[in-house]
Amino acid sequence: MNLQEFTQSKYNFEECMKCTVCTAYCPVLQVNPLYPGPKQAGPDGERLRLKDPFFFNYALKYCMNCKRCEVACPSGVKVADLIQAARIKHDHSKPKLRDRMLASTDTMGSLARPLAPVVNATIGLGVTKSLLDATLKIDKHRTFPKYSGRSFEGWLKRHAKAQAAFPEQVAYFHGCYVNYNYPQLGKDLVKVLNALGVGVQLLEKEKCCSIALITNGMSGKATKQATHNVGVLRKAIIDKGLKVLTTSSTCSLTLRDEYPGLLGIDNSDIRGAIQIAVRYIYEKLEGGAKLEFKPDYHKKIAYHVPCHMERLGWGVFSEKLLRSIPGVEFTLLDSNCCGIAGTYGFKKENYEASQKIGEPLFNQIREVNPDVVACDCETCKWQIEMSTGYKVMNPISILAEALA
Amino acid sequence: MRFDCVIIGGGLAGLTAGLKLQSKGLDTAIVSTGQNALHFFSGSFASMQEAPAEIIELFSAAGIKLHYEKGVRLMPLGTFRDAELSLEDIELFKAPKFAKKALVVNLSGFHDFFASFLAEGLEKQGISCQIRSINFPELEALAKSPSEMRSVQIARIMDRITDKVIREVRMLLSDEDAVVLPQVFGLQDSAVIEQLRKGIPVRVVFAGTLPPSVPGIRTQMLLKRRYEALGGTFMASDEVLKAHLYEGRVHSIATRNLDNHFIEADNFILATGGYFSKGLRSNPFGISEPIFGLDVRFDENRSAWYNPSFAADQPYMKYGVVTDASLHALREGKALENVFAIGSILGGTRPELGTGAGLAIRSALEASNQILNIK
Ligand SMILES: Cc1cc2nc3c(=O)[nH]c(=O)nc-3n(C[C@H](O)[C@H](O)[C@H](O)COP(=O)(O)OP(=O)(O)OC[C@H]3O[C@@H](n4cnc5c(N)ncnc54)[C@H](O)[C@@H]3O)c2cc1C
Ligand code: SF4
Ligand code: SF4
Numbered sequence: 001m002n003l004q005e006f007t008q009s010k011y012n013f014e015e016c017m018k019c020t021v022c023t024a025y026c027p028v029l030q031v032n033p034l035y036p037g038p039k040q041a042g043p044d045g046e047r048l049r050l051k052d053p054f055f056f057n058y059a060l061k062y063c064m065n066c067k068r069c070e071v072a073c074p075s076g077v078k079v080a081d082l083i084q085a086a087r088i089k090h091d092h093s094k095p096k097l098r099d100r101m102l103a104s105t106d107t108m109g110s111l112a113r114p115l116a117p118v119v120n121a122t123i124g125l126g127v128t129k130s131l132l133d134a135t136l137k138i139d140k141h142r143t144f145p146k147y148s149g150r151s152f153e154g155w156l157k158r159h160a161k162a163q164a165a166f167p168e169q170v171a172y173f174h175g176c177y178v179n180y181n182y183p184q185l186g187k188d189l190v191k192v193l194n195a196l197g198v199g200v201q202l203l204e205k206e207k208c209c210s211i212a213l214i215t216n217g218m219s220g221k222a223t224k225q226a227t228h229n230v231g232v233l234r235k236a237i238i239d240k241g242l243k244v245l246t247t248s249s250t251c252s253l254t255l256r257d258e259y260p261g262l263l264g265i266d267n268s269d270i271r272g273a274i275q276i277a278v279r280y281i282y283e284k285l286e287g288g289a290k291l292e293f294k295p296d297y298h299k300k301i302a303y304h305v306p307c308h309m310e311r312l313g314w315g316v317f318s319e320k321l322l323r324s325i326p327g328v329e330f331t332l333l334d335s336n337c338c339g340i341a342g343t344y345g346f347k348k349e350n351y352e353a354s355q356k357i358g359e360p361l362f363n364q365i366r367e368v369n370p371d372v373v374a375c376d377c378e379t380c381k382w383q384i385e386m387s388t389g390y391k392v393m394n395p396i397s398i399l400a401e402a403l404a
Numbered sequence: 405m406r407f408d409c410v411i412i413g414g415g416l417a418g419l420t421a422g423l424k425l426q427s428k429g430l431d432t433a434i435v436s437t438g439q440n441a442l443h444f445f446s447g448s449f450a451s452m453q454e455a456p457a458e459i460i461e462l463f464s465a466a467g468i469k470l471h472y473e474k475g476v477r478l479m480p481l482g483t484f485r486d487a488e489l490s491l492e493d494i495e496l497f498k499a500p501k502f503a504k505k506a507l508v509v510n511l512s513g514f515h516d517f518f519a520s521f522l523a524e525g526l527e528k529q530g531i532s533c534q535i536r537s538i539n540f541p542e543l544e545a546l547a548k549s550p551s552e553m554r555s556v557q558i559a560r561i562m563d564r565i566t567d568k569v570i571r572e573v574r575m576l577l578s579d580e581d582a583v584v585l586p587q588v589f590g591l592q593d594s595a596v597i598e599q600l601r602k603g604i605p606v607r608v609v610f611a612g613t614l615p616p617s618v619p620g621i622r623t624q625m626l627l628k629r630r631y632e633a634l635g636g637t638f639m640a641s642d643e644v645l646k647a648h649l650y651e652g653r654v655h656s657i658a659t660r661n662l663d664n665h666f667i668e669a670d671n672f673i674l675a676t677g678g679y680f681s682k683g684l685r686s687n688p689f690g691i692s693e694p695i696f697g698l699d700v701r702f703d704e705n706r707s708a709w710y711n712p713s714f715a716a717d718q719p720y721m722k723y724g725v726v727t728d729a730s731l732h733a734l735r736e737g738k739a740l741e742n743v744f745a746i747g748s749i750l751g752g753t754r755p756e757l758g759t760g761a762g763l764a765i766r767s768a769l770e771a772s773n774q775i776l777n778i779k
Contacts, residue, residue: 019444025439070641071438310641
């Protein structure tokens, strides 16, 4: 008999032995004295909150949900989940307009995309940035991701026939970033998968994975979108027997772990089939498939494992793939947070902390001085490019570039 | 995914084995869920009556300086204990009376360092003591959230202002011939320790704080970095759930994050630690090893597990996974051909290999040698 089945709570908070290890790894605690830290905000605070919600502390909003505390905890306490769940449960303050805008990545995307040149030019302007800074408290130092004039969905629809001709098929959860800001990454994935004899399909109609809604206090809308997504994922995975690939570590983590963990949506029948593309490609190559690379490719690559990729435990796939490209000189960067954490670093009140958190990573990048930094996360990309001037590429794009 | 050897558990035992095998050219991976006992490391390796040249070399290549002397060291509450192999942070004395007059220095607002106990302990040895506290404005931001005035947070700041620390300590010194400081220096790099010793003109002794241990975290980080630099694969956030056995051999393991992507290897090393790290699990009915279902030695009579006297040796600390002479783990009485158990998971079942960090290192080297011989 396993007694623990009866004594364990959802986030394992009673397993906390107060060892303080998590506090040594929380990036926010290192730079923001207003944040109580993972132990206080998580298991310690939970004991009090269970007694009386009065003990809920609004400073929990400083948590970036990077999950580093969970990666460090020797007792399997879901520290970050505890914190986010407490915010969902107790923080009834209405999200600010700014937070609603930052969180609605797909609405903003579909509005901005048709007007891309205008929008890009406008939000690139110093005046606009200062205005956003003053009115919405979006930090003026931030460069906004550019909107692309054409969506990835539209592009793939135009190529649907050719894709369907491939003997093997996968579905692709592209996410807002690929759809509205950077369709090239999606095209790169299609190129690599096609080279392996695999065709790419869209899901029936995906919505934003909703992580930004969750961390910005809009769990109601998040639950709606997540329920929709689980429905279309089931259609692909269960009805059609497809795997669903992503190119973003955060989308993967959200679809697999935040849906059941924070929104209470059961995905156990499909979780295993949602994978990041590098893992799928690695497995294909391991199974005997071959990729032809350029004979004269040469690149010095420093790989940054995004926090959520570390939590997923999948950095190893990107690392192994990049190392396997002939002509690549590979460095694995130390495990550090870049400081952006999705929409977190865009907020004026977090800007300074965000940059300070990233410092060790930025310094190491400068020291290594690579041709390009590899990383599986779109927000890390903006942060590292803005802060170091080094170019950042998704491992998938590097693979695509190196293909013969 | 396939490796020559997969190590389960990334504590001192797992990392030592990983470093050794990787540096001998094997392709290895370490899978570890959560951090480990090094975060509480005092800086002295228990039961190391010798100083294996191999360990000194492996560690020094990682940037960790060890020193070895038979002696005593100062403990966090002002007592002294025998110690041998230690990190460079730890001063080893011939006898507890290491000075005539000592200055014990704390940092204002830091409650995890026991200056008055230390002073009392030193006085008992005939060392006359003064306690002084230094107020660094740089620490004020931390003090706003008193729960976070902790060793690691402080060390991050101290390491940036080492020159200032030296100046302040020098200013406090009169005729003392030793200074006792809390172990809150050198989180990233032990160069800070050297710098303090050079800059302060008398003997500098570091005394432990409440956890986490700053030198322990540094040791863990440097070992891991070196392991990765040698090409080792460190999977930091995954948990091994079960193993697939066939005719006395394990051919692969399943983990939480990799679903049905199994990790295969020629050999497996189990270094998942004791109760603290959940390498061993206990419930009112027994003690078990959760991944392979290995044989565990413990007393069937539950009341024999504990000694009611708090300070006494506790029998449950002696329980552990059963192994054969070459550290192969036993399951249902039979040795698994390609599974080795090392470190705290052995408990006290192999007394000849020592205890604590000594056991972790000796068993890690021994299992690695076995694996290299098979190759
Ligand atoms: C609080 C404390 C203080 C100590 N101080 C000292 C000291 O000062 N000197 C000394 O000599 N000894 C000390 N020890 C003894 C210590 O246990 C050893 O020194 C040594 O560090 C143990 O190393 P290990 O690698 O065997 O186990 P651990 O350090 O416990 O590491 C085991 C690792 O395996 C991981 N793991 C467990 N299960 C799984 C799984 N299923 N899948 C993947 N990973 C898993 C754990 O999360 C952990 O990271 C101390 C022990 C404790 C608990
Ligand atoms: S690391 Fe885990 S067990 Fe330790 S204090 Fe934090 S939550 Fe508790
Ligand atoms: S999720 Fe990140 S920011 Fe939040 S408590 Fe954990 S380590 Fe700190």
